[in-house]
Amino acid sequence: IRTGMSEVIYCPGKSVDQTAQIALRLYERTGRVLATRAAPEQFDAVRALIPSAVFHTLARLISVGEFPAPKNPDRYVAVLTAGTADTPVGEEAALTLEWQGTRVERLYDVGVAGLHRLLDQLPIVQGADALVVAAGMEGALVSVVAGLVSRPVVAVPTSVGYGAAFGGVAALLTMLNSCAGGVAVVNIDNGFGAACYAHRIVNV
Amino acid sequence: IRTGMSEVIYCPGKSVDQTAQIALRLYERTGRVLATRAAPEQFDAVRALIPSAVFHTLARLISVGEFPAPKNPDRYVAVLTAGTADTPVGEEAALTLEWQGTRVERLYDVGVAGLHRLLDQLPIVQGADALVVAAGMEGALVSVVAGLVSRPVVAVPTSVGYGAAFGGVAALLTMLNSCAGGVAVVNIDNGFGAACYAHRIVNV
Amino acid sequence: IRTGMSEVIYCPGKSVDQTAQIALRLYERTGRVLATRAAPEQFDAVRALIPSAVFHTLARLISVGEFPAPKNPDRYVAVLTAGTADTPVGEEAALTLEWQGTRVERLYDVGVAGLHRLLDQLPIVQGADALVVAAGMEGALVSVVAGLVSRPVVAVPTSVGYGAAFGGVAALLTMLNSCAGGVAVVNIDNGFGAACYAHRIVNV
Amino acid sequence: IRTGMSEVIYCPGKSVDQTAQIALRLYERTGRVLATRAAPEQFDAVRALIPSAVFHTLARLISVGEFPAPKNPDRYVAVLTAGTADTPVGEEAALTLEWQGTRVERLYDVGVAGLHRLLDQLPIVQGADALVVAAGMEGALVSVVAGLVSRPVVAVPTSVGYGAAFGGVAALLTMLNSCAGGVAVVNIDNGFGAACYAHRIVNV
Amino acid sequence: IRTGMSEVIYCPGKSVDQTAQIALRLYERTGRVLATRAAPEQFDAVRALIPSAVFHTLARLISVGEFPAPKNPDRYVAVLTAGTADTPVGEEAALTLEWQGTRVERLYDVGVAGLHRLLDQLPIVQGADALVVAAGMEGALVSVVAGLVSRPVVAVPTSVGYGAAFGGVAALLTMLNSCAGGVAVVNIDNGFGAACYAHRIVNV
Amino acid sequence: IRTGMSEVIYCPGKSVDQTAQIALRLYERTGRVLATRAAPEQFDAVRALIPSAVFHTLARLISVGEFPAPKNPDRYVAVLTAGTADTPVGEEAALTLEWQGTRVERLYDVGVAGLHRLLDQLPIVQGADALVVAAGMEGALVSVVAGLVSRPVVAVPTSVGYGAAFGGVAALLTMLNSCAGGVAVVNIDNGFGAACYAHRIVNV
Amino acid sequence: IRTGMSEVIYCPGKSVDQTAQIALRLYERTGRVLATRAAPEQFDAVRALIPSAVFHTLARLISVGEFPAPKNPDRYVAVLTAGTADTPVGEEAALTLEWQGTRVERLYDVGVAGLHRLLDQLPIVQGADALVVAAGMEGALVSVVAGLVSRPVVAVPTSVGYGAAFGGVAALLTMLNSCAGGVAVVNIDNGFGAACYAHRIVNV
Amino acid sequence: IRTGMSEVIYCPGKSVDQTAQIALRLYERTGRVLATRAAPEQFDAVRALIPSAVFHTLARLISVGEFPAPKNPDRYVAVLTAGTADTPVGEEAALTLEWQGTRVERLYDVGVAGLHRLLDQLPIVQGADALVVAAGMEGALVSVVAGLVSRPVVAVPTSVGYGAAFGGVAALLTMLNSCAGGVAVVNIDNGFGAACYAHRIVNV
Ligand SMILES: Nc1ncnc2c1ncn2[C@@H]1O[C@H](COP(=O)(O)O)[C@@H](O)[C@H]1O
Ligand SMILES: Nc1ncnc2c1ncn2[C@@H]1O[C@H](COP(=O)(O)O)[C@@H](O)[C@H]1O
Ligand SMILES: Nc1ncnc2c1ncn2[C@@H]1O[C@H](COP(=O)(O)O)[C@@H](O)[C@H]1O
Ligand SMILES: Nc1ncnc2c1ncn2[C@@H]1O[C@H](COP(=O)(O)O)[C@@H](O)[C@H]1O
Ligand SMILES: [Mg+2]
Ligand SMILES: [Mg+2]
């Protein structure tokens, strides 16, 4: 297997039945299942076939099987979010990392409107081997964080906001233009992709 | 006169001759001239008619007549820029304010990629009665500054940047979405307009 | 507390339960609550926990506690709207201002299609210390108002309109390009932000 | 001939030679020539072949032959512009109308930033049989004028402005969304097309 | 009354009650009501108060009172649509014209994919005093019609289509760029506005 | 060789020297050269090395070697353009087809503003085995042509136009939305690509 | 009949009744019906009137009458899709082709993330007389396929994806810019149009 | 020093003199200079002050001082480009990496139009510790490469292309939507930023 992560189910656009059947087949072959962007009804269908399935509500993830202990407890990915509304994307990233055996430190709700909250946690920020930063609206947190660290930042624009946020486009542009360096960007709301990317970085 | 600022010449699209004639007429009527976005040739033509004309190269401003002493030296507008390329917009704002008799404190090149440069100047930032913040690329400086002050921030996106900066649109969206509150935005590169606005605020 | 306004609940994306719990906590700590963009069900949940809660239907605001008398009755913010459909944004701004102790004069439905309605109220318009102008569709009211006053105008584009209104983008661009000067712009439908900004201006 | 106007030369993208040859052929067949968006060099080439050719610098038009007296002197089209930079578009429209034998009244530089200039001319505005209104930046003049008259307004967005004017798009959207009614819009900077349209209206 | 049409109710965003109350007030004052973009429930509420109200389903119009006989039966506006899905916009325009006492000829479903349907009706097309042309998708009908007539065409882009139709933007751009001349454009789906404009043209 | 067309030089972004050297190498290997979007100086450099080189000014093509007689004279591609400004794109397509040995019939300047010019040539249009249709501005010619034929139409939007033509985007959208069926679209101004595609169709 | 395909019902925007009535009329006249983008309720209504109607769930097609045997079994169109979510568009294309008597080979879920799946099927890909390639998200499959074949590729962007996929725009741009040559593009999700186009190609 | 890379001069917008002075100061302090996006005249000015300065024409870089031997010769970053026009961006990335002491393997002109060129180099591609992939037009190379490796891909959209390439936006969207996973994106043409990012990855 190329990436060690390819067998993950992306739930949107799949019927409740399809989701459950794909999960069952995966479970029978590998003993583990991870499904992203799951709706509660999709979870119910999966649990009917696989009673040990767990629903991570905030992250909208279904998992079957253990989250392994970190392979390398000295290395961790810091997952930061700007506001409470960014938590689902942050948790999608954090749990995906832990599912892959990568240690995570969460720093949520540390947006730049209250800079001290971020600066109070500087050691955790600067000690990370890679960082996932999820932010919506204007996404300025990414630039500030990237200015504080020397490790790669994986930026995730979120669709949080209204009006001129344009469903995440404002945050996306902010992150692509980050003048701080050390920033690369994934698709809007793609916490899963950011986690896979950060996992590849820390397991170089 | 409604705003005290209406008699300002906007140079783009005016011929060298037109610019000089308009300046002369204004000079004869009021003894003072301010012209914005002036090209060097436009300045040459003005100086040929009005020898006391001064060219503020960086700000691309022509002035004739004194910059008055601040009417109220206790109040000042802080003009901040993120990077050196934002200086022309910052200077357009700063000189326009001083031309109107408003005291200015300049804090240039304090972008979020090096946060300490901003935090080192916190007393000046927090002591201002209004702030003009000019930034291009991702424009994150606005959100950070707005999170540190309780006074109104006039945000000026600049066309600095390339690619996904889209000529100032990325910075514009950042500023419109600023989650910090206390931010209102003027047109891209409109240092002049930001100055007029800040002047109205501090002269309430 | 930096701005005196930071403890306001933004309801969208929060569950009915979350909203009520956050409101309760805020109420117990400060005795006052303001929540914006509230749905009726969110209000029901809040009132179940805090019986004195009030729902301002038009403005979609929940408040608990008194609206204070104006601190400075000589100064007021004029809140103007162009059409009836802009009323919710106008009321969000007006009540937010009053909640902060700033006097408000409302001038609703004075769009430029019937210019006389605006000109009939010229003394109130020109007597204001700051103005909040909310308009959708083409947003021309802002330019006209800004041409009549010498005080700062806080422009709020609204998402009112259809087709080429593009959810408020047409009005946003109009306001950013206002040739009248003295205009700064907040995000689409952001009556709350406009109010906070105007409050800062008049309490300089 | 269907419209009486089809034999007009659009100069951009034509070489100096092509322009002159096409003009000569037209002249030999009809004794009259009108060419729009002409560069000075194109005019020089035309005049070399047709000495009676005239260059209308501001309007960027070349004409050969008489401008006829108005066929119907009681009817006129009012051509309004918002700012001095809109004059070329206004003149393109005005001269095209006069070339077709339609009487024109010009009201230039009557933008909404100084509303009184427009209101001072109300009788001319309200007496027109059709109106061409050219405006750039935010284009608000169209809505105000349309609110004052009961005759059709042909709106021409101009590319005047910078930043979020987006080369005329902001004005275009303003005009398409005009809440005043009685407005229809032609392409950005299309003074010629607006004139043809207004001519068709008054010659119903 | 300036336009004779200002007393028309625009239903979207109004509650069932509001709509009925506004209609009643209008009815009591003028004896006539026209309401556009009405939902069936809004009609039910109106009819409960005004039993003589009529619902024009296809056009989504509510009317109370007579449609007058054409004031000038020699003059008519041709209303053309490209496809069946454009009928609601076409009918909104046609009935609005008839409500104002202007004669209408309808030519529906004459899109350019079957050019003969249009060419078969050439006398009606070319005999009209003004034309309203509604088309979605690529909107090419406007250019073809404008090439066949010497009277003004009021173009209405519709939101019919999918994908790269972008909710009417493709048709809007087509119409603004019409190389045929004699075209001016109103907002997407704005059959009402097109009718008011055409009415002004034929009643010059 | 997969397509028989891969050895074509795309000139933009190549220096005069690079262009000439690449042409020479190609000439020495195959005895033939085709270069697209060539500037006059690039042609001069090529002719200095290959005296038999020919410059097709209108099409901006450089060729070395014979244009072969059509392989199948019974089959032809009709190349249509809407206006004179579309000729360069039309010629790029036509010559590229002839270079590949495909017979071409040219129908230029048959835009929908003068429909009769197109209808006069109906037999040539309807006799073609494939059609390339190049049009700028609103691009309506494609829909009309596609409604008249039962063979595939390769649509080429051109960047001809101004204002809301947006450099070819308006024509591109028109063509993608063509309600006539039988239309597929290539990139803006891509006459070369359209020719290759049409060549593949007729040589099935 | 010009195209042999014009009598196809496009269901969106038609009521259940309208759909059934149009289908019945078509059935009575021709004995065959094809309806695209049908909702289950629309199918129910059709089957109530025409019991032999069949619903192709995945393709969202209703058919009445036989799918003919391929007229020319030696020629086939390969229909490729990138991911499972693109299957509806692929099936719309494949069944439309078969309905017209064109042989189809399906290659589904061969996106570039697992290149070997595509390369494993190279003989089928390279043996096709035309190819329909449907892909969403970044749509890269089109470029890869076009690089492998010498026959025309009809590219269909799909609206599959989220965030910066912008409802199919990202895939549309990818396909329009395909550097591989031999690609022409239809509207987003337009499997039906792609099939008609490919049918025209192979039946040249 | 935080990143070891902060002392790099970005030349655009700096005068020839400014560039040379900044370079000199940097040289005197550190003995080394790297300047990006340099124009030939800027290089001349630098060399006048620092005779040992070298101009890397293709990469538009000025360097003073040695490129160090790779710190870790076992690890390398593969830099891939799709076409010759992408070489400047590729070289900017490659030289920036080598300047920082990271080993680079270059694979240029391996775009998906000729897939075999990429597949022929599979061992180098799959042996890399990180990859920088620069591509313009449709940018499909990124998705194909990411599907072949298990290491992080830093994607750089380039502004190569025309028409619907929109100056790099098409490639940017492609890369953000890459369905292959393991991709993160930097700004259009930002080879420098991609190099810094890849350097951080391999030096974890
Ligand atoms: N939330 C997500 N966002 C983006 N890609 C995902 C996500 N979840 C899963 N994937 C990818 O989608 C693939 C599965 O897609 P599918 O075969 O349609 O279920 C997985 O192998 C992952 O690489
Ligand atoms: N740099 C500037 N940006 C925006 N507006 C300006 C600028 N400079 C001057 N103005 C405004 O433009 C008006 C003069 O415009 P004009 O009559 O065209 O010269 C002045 O009254 C100012 O309000
Ligand atoms: N369908 C429509 N599209 C655009 N404007 C309309 C429409 N129907 C009515 N109007 C205008 O909207 C005004 C009424 O707006 P309101 O006061 O919000 O009901 C009328 O006077 C008309 O000018
Ligand atoms: N899925 C589809 N996408 C695009 N066009 C379609 C589709 N299905 C049918 N059509 C076309 O739409 C026409 C019927 O449109 P209508 O008369 O509105 O039912 C048919 O003749 C087809 O050319
Ligand atoms: Mg927060
Ligand atoms: Mg700096």
Ligand SMILES: [Mg+2]
């Ligand atoms: Mg109103």
Ligand SMILES: [Mg+2]
């Ligand atoms: Mg003016």
Ligand SMILES: [Mg+2]
């Ligand atoms: Mg139809």
Ligand SMILES: [Mg+2]
């Ligand atoms: Mg022509």
Ligand SMILES: [Mg+2]
């Ligand atoms: Mg798949």
Ligand SMILES: [Mg+2]
């Ligand atoms: Mg290449």
